[in-house]
Amino acid sequence: MKKILINFAHPAKGRSNINSQLRAAVENLDGVTINDLYANYPDFLIDVAREQTLCESHDVIIFQHPFYWYSTPAIVKEWLDLVLEHGWAYGKTGTALKGKWFFQAITAGGDATTYHAQGANQFTLGELTSPMRATAHLCLMDWLPPFAVMGVHRGLPLAQVTNHAEDYRRVVMAIRDDLFNKDKAQQNEFLNSHLDETILRP
Numbered sequence: 001m002k003k004i005l006i007n008f009a010h011p012a013k014g015r016s017n018i019n020s021q022l023r024a025a026v027e028n029l030d031g032v033t034i035n036d037l038y039a040n041y042p043d044f045l046i047d048v049a050r051e052q053t054l055c056e057s058h059d060v061i062i063f064q065h066p067f068y069w070y071s072t073p074a075i076v077k078e079w080l081d082l083v084l085e086h087g088w089a090y091g092k093t094g095t096a097l098k099g100k101w102f103f104q105a106i107t108a109g110g111d112a113t114t115y116h117a118q119g120a121n122q123f124t125l126g127e128l129t130s131p132m133r134a135t136a137h138l139c140l141m142d143w144l145p146p147f148a149v150m151g152v153h154r155g156l157p158l159a160q161v162t163n164h165a166e167d168y169r170r171v172v173m174a175i176r177d178d179l180f181n182k183d184k185a186q187q188n189e190f191l192n193s194h195l196d197e198t199i200l201r202p
Helices: 017-026 050-058 074-083 130-138 156-175
Strands: 004-009 031-035 060-066 101-108 145-150
Touching: 004 156, 017 031, 017 060, 017 101, 017 156, 031 050, 050 074, 060 145, 060 156, 101 130, 145 156
Parallel strands: 004 031, 004 060, 060 101, 101 145
Antiparallel strands: none
16 A cells, blocks of 8 residues: 655635645545645744655655646745755655655646647646656656646536545545556546546456
8 A cells, every 4th residue: 555645735725625625535544644834834944854754654745736826835845945855855866755656736727728828828737837747757756647626716616626526535545555557647638537547446
């Protein structure tokens, strides 16, 4: 069974129904650790040793966050800058994260039609999240496409939010239980695309 670390980063989680629902769907699962970055580090003074130990003791690292200005909330950048040290995360002797799975769980305001060359945002979500993919590559991690919930600014019906939360739970459980086809998932734009094909039957 894989151990999963979810680095949860939302500076206004009390106002985020969707991120709260996604988190609630997975936080009671065995083998899953929720690391709430804003709750743990309200002053942004990140305990690097603690975070590195958490990463070392888990097999899968997820960053769950809203997609702010085509990027992450500020504390995620601070985490990356401080925690991913040379000689630990990358470099000749930096192999602490080698072979661990990595992906983002993102909520985006615009819907899928806005994320392409002719759309309002001009770029795909894959292109806009490429720095995180490059980071995973540098750290010798196995990257997966983002789990994406889109169109949240228009308001999603409760049933749709519930479905997204259930899909998130299905993905996390399947990865934990070694019932997820990583190779097939890497071919998709989003991790929550074609789940019936990427989640294996026990």
